[in-house]
Amino acid sequence: MLYQQIHLTLPAWTHDLVDPAATYTSDEEKVALAIDLSRRNVDANSGGPFGAVVFGPDHRVIALGVNRVMPHTCSLAHAETMAYMLAQQRLQQFRLNELGGPVTLATSAQPCCQCYGATMWAGIDRLLIGARAEDVMALTAFDEGPLPADWVGELNKRGIEVVRDVQRDAACAVLKTYGELGGPNY
Amino acid sequence: MLYQQIHLTLPAWTHDLVDPAATYTSDEEKVALAIDLSRRNVDANSGGPFGAVVFGPDHRVIALGVNRVMPHTCSLAHAETMAYMLAQQRLQQFRLNELGGPVTLATSAQPCCQCYGATMWAGIDRLLIGARAEDVMALTAFDEGPLPADWVGELNKRGIEVVRDVQRDAACAVLKTYGELGGPNY
Numbered sequence: 001m002l003y004q005q006i007h008l009t010l011p012a013w014t015h016d017l018v019d020p021a022a023t024y025t026s027d028e029e030k031v032a033l034a035i036d037l038s039r040r041n042v043d044a045n046s047g048g049p050f051g052a053v054v055f056g057p058d059h060r061v062i063a064l065g066v067n068r069v070m071p072h073t074c075s076l077a078h079a080e081t082m083a084y085m086l087a088q089q090r091l092q093q094f095r096l097n098e099l100g101g102p103v104t105l106a107t108s109a110q111p112c113c114q115c116y117g118a119t120m121w122a123g124i125d126r127l128l129i130g131a132r133a134e135d136v137m138a139l140t141a142f143d144e145g146p147l148p149a150d151w152v153g154e155l156n157k158r159g160i161e162v163v164r165d166v167q168r169d170a171a172c173a174v175l176k177t178y179g180e181l182g183g184p185n186y
Numbered sequence: 187m188l189y190q191q192i193h194l195t196l197p198a199w200t201h202d203l204v205d206p207a208a209t210y211t212s213d214e215e216k217v218a219l220a221i222d223l224s225r226r227n228v229d230a231n232s233g234g235p236f237g238a239v240v241f242g243p244d245h246r247v248i249a250l251g252v253n254r255v256m257p258h259t260c261s262l263a264h265a266e267t268m269a270y271m272l273a274q275q276r277l278q279q280f281r282l283n284e285l286g287g288p289v290t291l292a293t294s295a296q297p298c299c300q301c302y303g304a305t306m307w308a309g310i311d312r313l314l315i316g317a318r319a320e321d322v323m324a325l326t327a328f329d330e331g332p333l334p335a336d337w338v339g340e341l342n343k344r345g346i347e348v349v350r351d352v353q354r355d356a357a358c359a360v361l362k363t364y365g366e367l368g369g370p371n372y
Contacts, residue, residue: 003249003272020188020289050285073280075261075307076271085262086189090335094259094372114307119301120331145306145338150361154332186280186305186357 008072008082011046021060027097030055030106031130031166037079038108039174041066048186049140049178052107054080054087054124058102063087067096069186083171084122095123102126109136110159110164113145119155126161128170139175139186194258194268197232199252208291209245216241217316217352222293223265224294225316227252233362234372235326238265240273240310243286249273254371266293266301270308281309288312294357295322296350299331305341312347316357325361327371 014037024030028119030053037051048067064156065083069075083105096105102125109131111119119127124167133144148154188339200223208218221330223237234253242248251269255261269291274280283289288311295317296304305313319330334340 002200002204003246004196004201006192006268007274008189008192009332015187015190017283044293061188069280074271074272075274075276075309076267076282076304081262082192085260088259088261089192090189090263091327092259094255094261103371112307114303117298117303117331118262122297122330123261133188143306146334146337148332148334151332 006070006084007013008074008077010086011041011044011083012068013040013044013046016171018061018064020061022061024055025059026060027128027163031108031128032103034106034108035130035167035171035174036134037064037066038140038171042174042178042183047071049174049183050108052083052105054083054096055104055106062103063090067147070184071119075186076114078112078115080111081118084118088122093096093123097123097125099150104128106154109141110144110173113147116147116151120158124160126163128166129162129164130167132164132168135168135172136175139172140179140183143185194254194260194263194271196250196252196268196272197227197230198234199226199230200252204219205249206247208247210241210247213314213349213352216290218295220226220294221316221353221357221360223250223252223359224301225312228360228364228369230332233257235360236265236294236371238269238291241290241292243288248289249276256370260301261372264298265300265313266291266297267304270304274308277285279309283309290314295331296358299333300327302333302337305346309347312349313341313349315348315354316354317361318350318354320356321354322361325358326365326369329371338344
């Protein structure tokens with residue numbers, strides 16, 4: 001029989017990690033939470049070394065995401081895509097900012113080619129990035145995939161502001177640990 | 187409370203549509219099935235005008251996909267990504283061709299930027315495309331998003347063969363109908 005249903009979850013350790021009423025006002029605080037998720041995901045062996053968080057205009061968390069590729073045998077289950085899907089389910093909007101923004105994604109590392117494309121359609125206004133793609137590829141065995149030459153400009157054209165190198169060193173520290181452990185590149 | 191789970195489904199009309207033992211030997215037959223899904227998805231009002239199918243080395247269907255963005259308020263739920271996720275669940279492999287290929291994706295229209303990226307990681311060997319991105323954008327209000335300049339070459343580099351314009355007219359006919367109906371571009 002062909003399969004009809006997909007069921008993806010966040011690991012149990014995320015369930016009470018964040019107070020939905022807490023505010024993360026600065027860009028640094030937002031990315032620090034994404035990096036914290038990336039580190040905890042490695043420590044718990046619940047997926048790859050990536051974390052992402054969707055924040056609303058009030059600087060509160062709308063949804064968390066971590067890499068779940070191996071636990072769910074699902075190449076779509078990256079940190080950013082999990083965060084987008086969970087945020088869209090919670091708000092019941094397939095464009096997160098349709099009822100007003102700005103909506104922000106903070107991610108521990110630059111989105112790969114898949115999450116880059118997903119970012120075009122998710123309905124965010126700001127993209128905050130920790131580690132660069134070249135950091136990911138230098139410190140781990142992950143391939144980040146091909147992007148348009150002016151990938152930042154293409155996001156800007158669609159109204160998405162990009163801020164890079166936020167907490168870059170802290171993000172790289174998690175990737176370095178993972179790379180030294182020889183973790184799988186999925 | 188933050189959300190922890192994502193649940194995505196194919197519409198009920200897909201459940202007994204295909205005999206899992208049937209073979210679709212030629213490229214034309216494979217894309218014709220994807221186009222049939224795109225048409226039925228419009229007729230049933232169960233999502234956007236896109237269909238995709240993952241085929242195994244024996245030319246049998248591994249998984250179907252149709253656009254489910256609006257029914258599931260999920261911008262990730264494109265035809266290609268649904269087909270990849272369902273195929274990966276069924277085979278319990280996050281790289282579909284890890285146990286041997288070739289694995290083929292047939293899609294009614296050129297993958298958008300999100301599905302292009304997803305195609306890099308899904309583990310396919312062949313990508314068969316009906317309508318071109320310019321057809322989609324000429325016949326409907328959909329944006330296909332930015333791709334690397336040499337998007338075919340980037341797939342080839344990763345061992346993925348690309349065949350375009352397979353059943354292009356039939357694929358365009360569905361898009362034309364949808365565009366004339368003024369369907370939403372999600």
